[in-house]
Amino acid sequence: MDAYYTSGLSLKELKTLYEPIKRLSDSDIIKLFPMLELDDACPLCGGALSAPRISRGVKGSTANSYYDQQVICTNCGKTKTEIEKEYQESIRITKIRAAYSGDAVEFVWGHYDANRLDDVVFETLVSSYGILNNTYLKPLLVKPLMIDFFDECKRLLRLGYIRPSAVFNNWLNGFEVEDDGVSFYWLDVPFSVNLVDYVPLKANKVFVRDNTEFINIGEGEYELWQQTAKGLLMDYIDDQMWEGDYECEGLKREELQTLLRPLLSKYSPAQIASMVWSAMAVAEKQANEGPSYKKTGNWAAGVIINRAKRALAEGWDIRPNLISCNVEPTPFEDHLFRVHIPLGETWMYRRIPPLVNGRVEIAPALAPQGKVPATAEMIELAMTIAEEHDLDEPNYLSFDETRDFISVYR
Ligand SMILES: [Zn+2]
Incomplete structure (x- = not known):
């Protein structure tokens, strides 16, 4: 290396002087030279950085020239790119953790x-x-x-x-x-x-008085119940609008949302979904036959609103629908309807009666045709059994299945 960089001999001359490198290509000879140790430390491990040398054939290169992009840490073995990336990431993490x-x-x-x-x-x-x-x-x-x-x-x-x-x-x-x-x-x-001093909550108790089922719940629990039912229905309405290629924004949407509270006190989410579904069918028919302003989300929302108002005023009898769309309950709802309002999935088939003196009367579940749901008391008991024995819960929309489950495990 001294002969090449310091004394200035050419690679051709080196090959005649040194037998072992005779048949090597020029670039392979350069690679034999020890890496240049840089006056710089690796920001990750503090090891010395070094880099391969550059042939004198490259214009302007000296004994101290090196390939900047090929800098490597002699301690951790990481390349300059890796070091830079990890260093930036560690700065990022430090900033995040500080915040x-x-x-x-x-x-x-x-x-x-x-x-x-x-x-x-x-x-x-x-x-x-x-x-x-x-x-x-x-x-x-x-x-x-x-x-x-x-x-x-x-x-x-x-x-x-x-x-x-x-x-x-x-x-x-x-x-x-x-x-x-x-x-x-x-x-x-x-x-x-x-x-x-956290203690997991136990499920609220269902109790029966004069053949009517009640649960004691707080105002916050009641509010969460209402908001969850509203959320389910707004998701359902959005899904229906999306299928009709409509958008429903602004005032009509707000009006719909406001109507949901009185609706939920008279009808279950499944009944309201059924009403929305048939209103959307009517809106679509009108859109196909009528002028272009009827082909909008606002028109469709108006049809839903009119039907909802008439249903409330005239006390319509509405059949429940299975809510068949991309609306899936999450673990939050599972928990809500297991602990705070222990009704299981039958909550979708019950209206939400008023909260009076910390208690709510549990409305009967109106399940879609052919299904007889379990009572709230049965559901509460089956939930307790399932939890004690670590079992999958029965389908509470099936009275028979829930009854059999209780009798077997009791
Ligand atoms: Zn290093």
């Missing part, structure tokens, strides 16, 4: 109040998505049926009860480092929670 490593505000479980929607939503989050002894919530990933669910989550965040957490390597992708700070995506990040 999201704090603890959540303590939630003293003894103060849990079923009358507060915040508390009920929080409890639902913890029970459905809690991990590591409920010190964290895993990423929410799914969209719950409940309308305004994320507004509720944002309230819990403002109150400090849930806090995005960057402690898990698996879920760092949910955070985004920007010029002016770090942001996160609601659905993709875990949250830390800080529960004091």
